[in-house]
Amino acid sequence: MGRAAPAASASAQVETLLARADTIDRTGPTINAIVERNPLALAIARAMDHERAQGRVRGPLHGVPVLLKDNIDTGDDMLTTAGSLALAERPAPADAALVERLRAAGAVILGKTNLSEWANFRGARSVSGWSARGGQTRNPHVLDRSPSGSSSGSAAAVAAGLVPLAVGTETDGSLVTPASMCGVVAVKPTLGTVSRRGVVPIAHSQDTAGPMATSVADAALLLQVMAGADAADPATASPAAVLARRGLADLQWNPGALAGVRLGVAREHFGVHPAADTLAEAALRTLRNAGAVLVDPVRVIADPAALGAAEFERLLHEFKADLNAYLAYRGPTSRVRDLAALIAFNRAHADQEMPWFGQETFEAAQRRGGLDSPVYRKAQATCHRLAWQQGLGAALRRHRLDAIVAPTTGPAYPIDPVGGDHWAGGCSQPAAVTGAPHVTVPMGTAFGLPVGLSFYGAPGRDARLLQLAWAYEQQAPARPVPAFRPSVSVRR
Template sequence: MLLSSLLAVWGSVSAVHAATLPYTPLPDLFDLTIDDIVTGFAANHFTSVDLVKAYIARIAEVQETLRPVIEVNPEAIEIAQALDIERLNMNKTRGPLHGVPVLLKDNIGTADLLNTTAGSYALYGSIVPRDSTVAANLRAAGAVILGKAGMTEWAFWRSANYTNGWSGRGGQVKGAYYYDQDPSGSSSGSAVAASIGLSTFTVGSDTGGSIISPASTNGVVGLRTSTGLVSRSVVVPITPVMDTVGPIGRTVKDIAYALSGMAGKDPTDNATMAIPFDTIPDYASFCTEDGLQGARLGIPRNIFTAAANRTELDVQQISAFEAVLPILQRLGANITDRANYPNITAYQTQANFNLACNVGFKYAGMDYFKQLRFNPSGITTLQQLINYTMNFKAELYPVHNVDWWQAGVDTNLTLESPEYLDQIALNAWLGSNGTIQGALDNYDLDALVLPSVYSVRPTVYAGYPVITVPLGFFNATTKVIKSTYGPTNATGPGIPFGISFIGRRFDEAKIIQYAYAFEQATQFRYAHLPMPQYMPTTQLNTVRANAPATCPAALGLPY
């Protein structure tokens, strides 16, 4: 749908009347933080309704080119208005997230007028049994669910021959830092939306790097949480042994606020019962500029690509990483170089990601269909999902095949099979004592620090937390390489990359503290901005801060 047609369908409703605007400048929505919102609300400079309308207008500006949002909540303005009334007329504030808009990845269930489809028409029109615990917790904290972000279909668990950010229902999400930029996956839309200010923060999910990789690639902060810190209940799964949910945003402190609103024990997700504390920390209180004083950080260099095999991208990322080590030291960190993973060879040769996903999705994925209150496709088995996908035109089979699903069908393993259980146990050991926990313990460390490109795994196998913060951008001579499948560019000048801190299980407070101190001292996000043609211009104080009273069912349409 062309942007002009989209706006014509929507109509326009004034978001902020010029006569009511303060004379002091309002915050730029590219930079807007939760602290800015709290301050702006307290001074009556703008309202939650103003924010929601401005964000919807910004989404409309970029939707045709970048497709970061798959659906806008038709009740978002009404919800924001109710929260404004709570705050202004009832003098009630639920906390820092009160009235703050958030976009959820399209695999996070909401019991409202929004769809939850994981980017697939196989789930279009389905009705979830209840809000996901994530959505319910955010609502209780006062957040406004603005809509659903685009994503790589089925969180990139269908086959290898489709592109990061592509889904049958949403089309191709693209990043804003280079032409046709591969946004990385699978929380692609969540990261792109955060990067150009389409929502205050977003929520993604991560099984094998789907928060850290897109956050790094789009120049924002992303947190893969410890498995069990945030409930996965009513979130479309790949495999419960590795799935987790986490926030993506423009600043570490926003991530901290979001995490406190999302996390907590949930009797419907047994993994949350492992949380070692009854009260969720105020993670934002750990955001102090001196947070790296005395931190014991280690660099597991044996996870880096060997020097002889490094690509141009490896060289640039490692060079940028080396350049900031003195900054970390000046901020008070004690760095142990070559705090290597003790069993790196075993990890690299024996960890089995695909087996965990093949068997996990075959059962947990299909259990999701079975719990739906309304399941219009009637799918309850993986073979039925394969048949549906092969025959539904918008799913673009065989251009994008179903090989990983077929591997799941072909295996005779179940969740109780000794071979499966043994491999999951081995994966967990390789991701803990064999690597992360082993390095932390052997060198008496608080956390590990490394380029984000090397931080994704082995964190996934044993559920360790990892946060990525902007570090740099690929230089002007970076070779442009097309993605193997689809229309995007996998590499190119100006595309961001990040630095990561990895901590012990449920030690999010510590890595947030370190990441915040680094972020405040460097502010690398502002060293290079998205391409001007991809930057929305709507602001709180412009005439263009207009948005509809109601919204169409889906913004992202298949191409």
């Protein structure tokens, strides 16, 4: 179905990619996307070549190199740190569930990618793509621009041609936003489609891993392999997750998939940047010319301010509970056993951990109560009411929509370690808060910087969104290829 299978031997491809990383990631433009290489990658690739020579092919990812975000556990010699020096002492005790599935499918884990430390959930002035462990990842299109986050390294690595496939994670925007700004495809699947076991958490109500690739077909291929039930993650047994995996298993590509489809245009996500709006208007014309019925506009977020406050409250409560559970699982492989110890570690190593921004978010989470707190329960109820009952769910039902479309976000902003991210907005929140699927596809460039078009819809409808995104991709402008320019310049 996809094009991820290596044209040459797996070992030759690994050697080529490692050499490319030497000239682009470590030197040359110095993207700084890969934080650690797998010392066993070449040996694994040779083993996959041997299996293929013996007539054993595990599937379409057999021998295909994949990079993992550095918050996804691997039970090998590589570290899993979420970008923090607090976890940079010993490897995790076991593979994450999704890594187990990748290895079983014959994928070659090439290494770990840098990320926004603690997935951008530490301080108020966070700098996307920066971590104490990995330093600053740069946007391969324009090097002084942000790759966005928190799956910064995964998006930048795929865009720069360092790997065909990478895995990122999202709580709210951390897959789709860096993909948009780096000019690649990303899929945030329905919550529970992919097991979260072995992934450093923020919040169980919203966390999910997802694929990044240069095409919708390749992203779908990676998602099919990662998706699976897991008794250790109850979310994988939800009706929506089961529906999503069933649809992925039967996924077929249809060039005419957009004909007669009803797409809601979420104008509330416009206005982030005028150039992004211009590209989105061109994308809407493409969709309309392909036969889509555009319902324009539709309202997706009932009360943005109230939803934002409730979401943040939910994340703070769940982060404290979920991170404490994860750190307890890490046990002797971690120098910190709970959030309180992590806060103390950062204070003791402030020159390394907090040279640019602090840990106000950590401290706010530590002050929260447990998951039985009335404040948490109210936040949960408010999120469901505003994001689904009066928000996305209401819009889909009222207008009989197959999906919502909008610009994912604006062009990449400058990297600013002093002031932090210059975030102007995006469209990730509705799907993130409701656990719904979200796909972003490149739709063009502004000033040499990529911008993505988003498709999001009801939980469980992952395959349908992929079909729509694929059909759009066939008629969209060619995927932008990084030029590694030092900065944006006006050509006269």
